[in-house]
Amino acid sequence: MAIRLFIDGAAGTTGLEIRERLTGRDEFELLVLDDAQRKDESARRDALHAADIAILCLPDEAAKEAVKLAEGSGTRIIDASSAHRVAEGWTYGFPELIGREKIAKARLVSNPGCYPTGFLALVAPLVRDGLLSADWPYTVNAVSGYSGGGNALIDRFEADTDIAFRAYGLGGGHKHLPEMQAYAGLTHPPVFSPSVIPAHRGMVVDVPLSLSALPGQPRGEALHGALADFYADSAFVSLAPLSPVPAELLLLKSAPAWDGLALHVYASADGAQARLVAVLDNLGKGASGAAIQNLNIMCGLPETTGLRL
Template sequence: MSHPPLVFVDGDQGTTGLQIHSRLQGRADLQLLTLPDAERKNPVRRAEALNQCDIAILCLPDAAAREAVAAIANPAVRVIDASSAHRTEPGWVYGLPEMEAAQSARIAAARRVTNPGCYPTGAIALLRPLVQAGLVPPDHGVVIHAVSGYSGGGRAQVQAHEGPQSTLAPAFQVYGLALEHKHTPEIALHAGLSERPVFVPAYGAFRQGIVLTIALLLRQLPRHATGAALHDCLVRHYAGAAHVDVMPPAEAEATERLDPQALNGTNQLRLGVHANARHGQVLLSAVFDNLGKGASGAAVQNLDLMLGAACA
């Protein structure tokens, strides 16, 4: 390219968009295309911006994201969609670089990248390597529990916890009890599960951060699926991954509490295998920032991969 790539963040006033914009401010290797406040919701100006940029990052509700993609007539424009609109759609590259060895290269070369959901980031990171290694059968009845900061609920939850009625906001709430959460098909597809997992999400009264856990009974898994084997599988899979690390066994054994806010402000994902051989039980854990590796940090990581390919 003869000029720094032009990046347009469509929806840069939402929680994810604001953080992406903040992370990109001051970078000399790209230009940020922004619309004045009065033009942000003007469909003509938005369409012009979408077709003028080199890479568009969509931080929009699902329906609006689909409309934005449909409005792109310029075949040179590349897209990172941070919504859940395209996460199970053919033709879109799933934006979890650590998912497998070739994924970073796929993202770097892609025209259309779909950013992972926050909860699926942790669930897939834990499950996919174990399923591929034959340690967790694809048809295993997986139950996933996750607690996120309230920013995961978007503006409505942020307003409920930070607005004038914040004293009425619950300290903790479990939701998705109909077991139809939109992240469930995404988790099943990209984790390689043939049996739909049970996904139980919750919000806590903290702004951001996630703890996600998956409990396993070793007697329900193949004989070679010990706690040590599960841990070693994850260590091998993420060897050399800059943004994912796995707790050493001694640390996992000594850990009595997990702080969902421990990695806030970073693009890091920390995985753990907490095993109790006496009871034949294992708890898999993931801690990360729902607005970092779970959203804006992941989008910028994918953008950097795509910029590297474009500028090569």
């Protein structure tokens, strides 16, 4: 029997990409609401209760309301919003860090944010290994395609072709910081500098490190080796060779949808500095691809099914 799946918010960017990845997959019976029903609370409640699994592709407050609508059902939920990422009772849906078995057994799974996916993939294993300090004042410089900002930002970038670069979150307090701190095991949240460029998809997350000032003065080789060991069996996460260091790192406007995550360790010749860099598709491993990976795990299916790697 097919698994009944409801995508609440199926008309948004994340929802549309999830539906695309489900094309041709007969393991699932997709419960679909028409345009009028999508905003009807009763119809949404019925769909949430009828589904075996629901994926929420909604703004935070709407996601919280959807969870309330699902109360009393046995429906398992994957929330792609940031509403429940550090909430009690929810499992953080980053299989490589949290463990696939926890996600497989969970009823409530919260998808990681796109920026935190890059940051945590780089920093969390190294803090666990003791190579990086939990109380270091980390900084994160990141750039994303505009699709990560939702329909309003997509419309803005596509209407105003003069925008070359958009920095935001200038006052701090970004909503991604709690999950960055919690799942990296940090004493303090990092200083986060996000920005947007005129490309539909793609993301680079850059964590600069002064190795000579860090406790223990770790070497780039040690950081690279620890990440290589941590992700040795991953089908999703790849690690570039430590050397040679490339002359440049590019995001291409023509890049296709991709559900992997590429990590890089760039170390200076004198060993005093390093940059930890993650490259991903903000709509892939940063959103829709991650939701499908978690869905596959929760359904006991091969986790790469339907994904572009």
